[in-house]
Amino acid sequence: MPLPDKLEGLESAVARIPDGAVLLVGGFGVPGTPFTLLRELERQGQQQLTLIRNDANEPGTGIDRLLRSGQVRRLVTSHIGLNAHAIERMNEGSLDVEFCAQGILAERIRAGGAGIPAILTDVGLGTELAAGKTIVEVEGRPLVLEMALRADVALVHAATADPFGNLTYAATARNFNPPMAMAADRVVAETESLVALGDLSAENVETPGSFVDAVVPLSALTEDYGIVCR
Amino acid sequence: MGSSAASLGNARERLVRRAARDIVPGSVVNLGIGLPSKVAEFLPADFPVCLHTENGLTGLGPAVPLEEADRNLIDAGGAYVGTVAGAAFFDSVTSFSLVRSGRLDLSILGAFEVAANGDLANWKIPGKFSPGPGGAIELAQKAKKVCIVTTHTDRHGNPKLLRQCTLPRTGTACVARVYTDLAVIDVTPAGFLLRERAEGRTVEEIRAATGAPLQVAKGPLPVF
Numbered sequence: 001m002p003l004p005d006k007l008e009g010l011e012s013a014v015a016r017i018p019d020g021a022v023l024l025v026g027g028f029g030v031p032g033t034p035f036t037l038l039r040e041l042e043r044q045g046q047q048q049l050t051l052i053r054n055d056a057n058e059p060g061t062g063i064d065r066l067l068r069s070g071q072v073r074r075l076v077t078s079h080i081g082l083n084a085h086a087i088e089r090m091n092e093g094s095l096d097v098e099f100c101a102q103g104i105l106a107e108r109i110r111a112g113g114a115g116i117p118a119i120l121t122d123v124g125l126g127t128e129l130a131a132g133k134t135i136v137e138v139e140g141r142p143l144v145l146e147m148a149l150r151a152d153v154a155l156v157h158a159a160t161a162d163p164f165g166n167l168t169y170a171a172t173a174r175n176f177n178p179p180m181a182m183a184a185d186r187v188v189a190e191t192e193s194l195v196a197l198g199d200l201s202a203e204n205v206e207t208p209g210s211f212v213d214a215v216v217p218l219s220a221l222t223e224d225y226g227i228v229c230r
Numbered sequence: 231m232g233s234s235a236a237s238l239g240n241a242r243e244r245l246v247r248r249a250a251r252d253i254v255p256g257s258v259v260n261l262g263i264g265l266p267s268k269v270a271e272f273l274p275a276d277f278p279v280c281l282h283t284e285n286g287l288t289g290l291g292p293a294v295p296l297e298e299a300d301r302n303l304i305d306a307g308g309a310y311v312g313t314v315a316g317a318a319f320f321d322s323v324t325s326f327s328l329v330r331s332g333r334l335d336l337s338i339l340g341a342f343e344v345a346a347n348g349d350l351a352n353w354k355i356p357g358k359f360s361p362g363p364g365g366a367i368e369l370a371q372k373a374k375k376v377c378i379v380t381t382h383t384d385r386h387g388n389p390k391l392l393r394q395c396t397l398p399r400t401g402t403a404c405v406a407r408v409y410t411d412l413a414v415i416d417v418t419p420a421g422f423l424l425r426e427r428a429e430g431r432t433v434e435e436i437r438a439a440t441g442a443p444l445q446v447a448k449g450p451l452p453v454f
Binding site for chain 2: 031
């Protein structure tokens with residue numbers, strides 16, 4: 001009983017993303033960003049996308065390229081301070097930005113991946129981030145109801161994968177990738193290294209392959225993935 | 231350590247050096263983006279401390295030059311960093327579990343404004359610079375102790391220490407102590423309390439640069 005093979009070409013994996021899709025995009029800065037999947041999405045030109053992503057990358061790279069090509073309607077994020085272009089687009093009203101406290105963004109995605117509809121937290125009470133949200137009183141404490149986040153498609157970046165979609169990650173390239181790889185109807189993982197079934201130690205698998213729908217091996221790493229000289 | 235410290239300028243170097251002196255041995259500490267991250271450069275090499283960065287690392291080491299950088303190893307500000315022996319990597323869910331559950335002893339953050347009751351504003355200047363909160367909401371609200379390192383006034387000379395915040399708040403009544411280029415100031419139930427002054431600065435000068443009433447600690451004021 002071999003485990004199913006989920007290897008898929010770049011073009012066909014991205015072509016399954018429809019206009020208007022809600023996408024989870026892994027990464028925190030450069031590490032863990034699925035640059036190759038994002039470049040292909042730019043090339044194919046799907047429109048009216050909602051992106052859920054920790055940050056907006058830096059100008060000219062990653063999701064910023066999709067902001068510039070006009071493919072993104074809405075961005076759910078925690079911090080866009082390294083991308084002046086994204087701030088400008090938000091200020092002029094051409095990009096709808098929802099800010100979320102970083103750990104609550106992670107926890108909303110985790111909830112989405114865990115089949116939990118919402119979470120309760122005191123994080124952000126007394127700040128603008130709680131404005132307009134449902135406040136629930138539990139045992140005398142006011143708590144903010146934060147809705148789980150789930151997407152149509154998650155785009156994640158792995159260090160190593162096998163054809164079934166078991167994944168591992170490198171250093172601080174983990175960040176949002178593991179929870180995002182559990183929180184979408186379709187999970188597409190690009191991987192720097194592809195190994196045969198059985199070559200990843202079962203004890204070292206970080207994302208079990210049963211959460212993953214497509215594995216796209218990277219033939220080369222473009223300069224997007226390299227060291228940034230600021 | 232300290233390759234970039236020289237570029238900080240004397241006043242800023244003095245204040246981050248002073249902030250480093252208060253870090254308790256054995257503690258878990260998160261240093262925010264920008265000036266707060268420089269505090270690590272002034273900790274002795276053998277000082278027992280666990281530095282956390284919210285993008286997923288405990289056991290953060292010093293910044294590394296580009297030629298030695300690992301493309302997958304950054305701090306939350308995007309700087310290339312190293313690790314110390316015993317470091318651990320984890321995802322963002324685990325990283326903020328650590329912050330929210332009381333495992334973080336100290337968060338050192340930057341500020342746009344600090345109010346006399348300890349309110350902090352550092353994530354949004356409406357219509358101008360709105361970087362977003364990042365991890366600051368949880369760091370400000372959930373670390374056991376929150377300290378601020380900042381210039382005493384903004385680039386236009388306006389005070390950053392105020393009676394009340396005018397900008398959207400990051401946290402309410404969360405700040406314990408503020409280190410500036412002019413002074414060390416505690417937030418107390420009675421408002422700001424001047425504890426120490428920077429070398430060459432007078433109490434009157436500090437008071438004039440502060441946008442809220444300033445109490446002065448009894449006894450001779452230490453100089454840093």
